[in-house]
Amino acid sequence: DGGITQSPKYLFRKEGQNVTLSCEQNLNHDAMYWYRQDPGQGLRLIYYSQIVNDFQKGDIAEGYSVSREKKESFPLTVTSAQKNPTAFYLCASRTHGSHQPQHFGDGTRLSIL
Amino acid sequence: EDKVVQSPLSLVVHEGDTVTLNCSYEVTNFRSLLWYKQEKKAPTFLFMLTSSGIEKKSGRLSSILDKKELFSILNITATQTGDSAIYLCAVEETSGSRLTFGEGTQLTVNP
Numbered sequence: 001d002g003g004i005t006q007s008p009k010y011l012f013r014k015e016g017q018n019v020t021l022s023c024e025q026n027l028n029h030d031a032m033y034w035y036r037q038d039p040g041q042g043l044r045l046i047y048y049s050q051i052v053n054d055f056q057k058g059d060i061a062e063g064y065s066v067s068r069e070k071k072e073s074f075p076l077t078v079t080s081a082q083k084n085p086t087a088f089y090l091c092a093s094r095t096h097g098s099h100q101p102q103h104f105g106d107g108t109r110l111s112i113l
Numbered sequence: 114e115d116k117v118v119q120s121p122l123s124l125v126v127h128e129g130d131t132v133t134l135n136c137s138y139e140v141t142n143f144r145s146l147l148w149y150k151q152e153k154k155a156p157t158f159l160f161m162l163t164s165s166g167i168e169k170k171s172g173r174l175s176s177i178l179d180k181k182e183l184f185s186i187l188n189i190t191a192t193q194t195g196d197s198a199i200y201l202c203a204v205e206e207t208s209g210s211r212l213t214f215g216e217g218t219q220l221t222v223n224p
Contacts, residue, residue, distance in 0.1 A: 004155075031210070033211070033212075035214075040122075040216070040219075041216055041217070042117075042119075042201060042214035042215050042216045042217050043156075043201065043203075043212075043214040044214070045211055045212070045213075048210065048211055050210060056210075058211065090155070090156070099145060099161055099163060101147055101158045101161055102147075102158075102212060103158065104149075104155040104156050104157075105155055106154040106155045107154050107155060
């Protein structure tokens with residue numbers, strides 16, 4: 001089945017540790033996105049990529065890094081510089097072309113130990 | 114800076130009630146407005162609106178956009194417990210590269 005797969009579903013991070021969240025899609029979508037969702041809040045854009053080997057910062061990029069080496073994959077690293085990483089992280093993708101919505105993965109819930 | 118404001122932030126109704134969720138926006142170069150439903154995990158796409166005054170409908174859900182007054186509403190008639198979710202509104206710029214989301218409306222439908 002075509003879709004967006006995020007892993008792991010739950011992740012725990014120790015102080016000072018970097019962790020990487022995986023996002024893979026087999027929809028042949030060009031653009032991919034990472035959002036953060038805090039309780040009672042909407043989604044805030046961390047990074048996005050419209051083509052392979054290119055990505056742009058969103059509204060809250062500090063403390064995060066990404067790569068886009070393959071069309072299907074857009075991993076997000078939460079670095080030790082991100083002081084408040086506990087949140088629900090959602091990956092999305094969409095195809096180019098007018099009026100196409102973004103589709104989302106099931107998310108990764110990150111907590112601090 | 115683009116801004117999306119949803120109201121109410123939370124709403125509790127009984128099965129069978131009709132609800133109206135609101136979304137107002139400020140965006141420099143508007144392209145479209147989207148509604149999503151989020152139950153526990155992934156937001157699922159409901160509607161994309163690009164033109165004023167044209168109602169989009171899917172079953173008991175409908176939505177309309179007013180580009181002059183910069184708002185949209187999402188209506189749900191004859192609500193069911195399965196409608197309980199967070200409803201997210203987002204706007205897209207003309208570049209088509211990103212969405213700006215509102216805080217969401219938490220809808221609870223009690224039996």
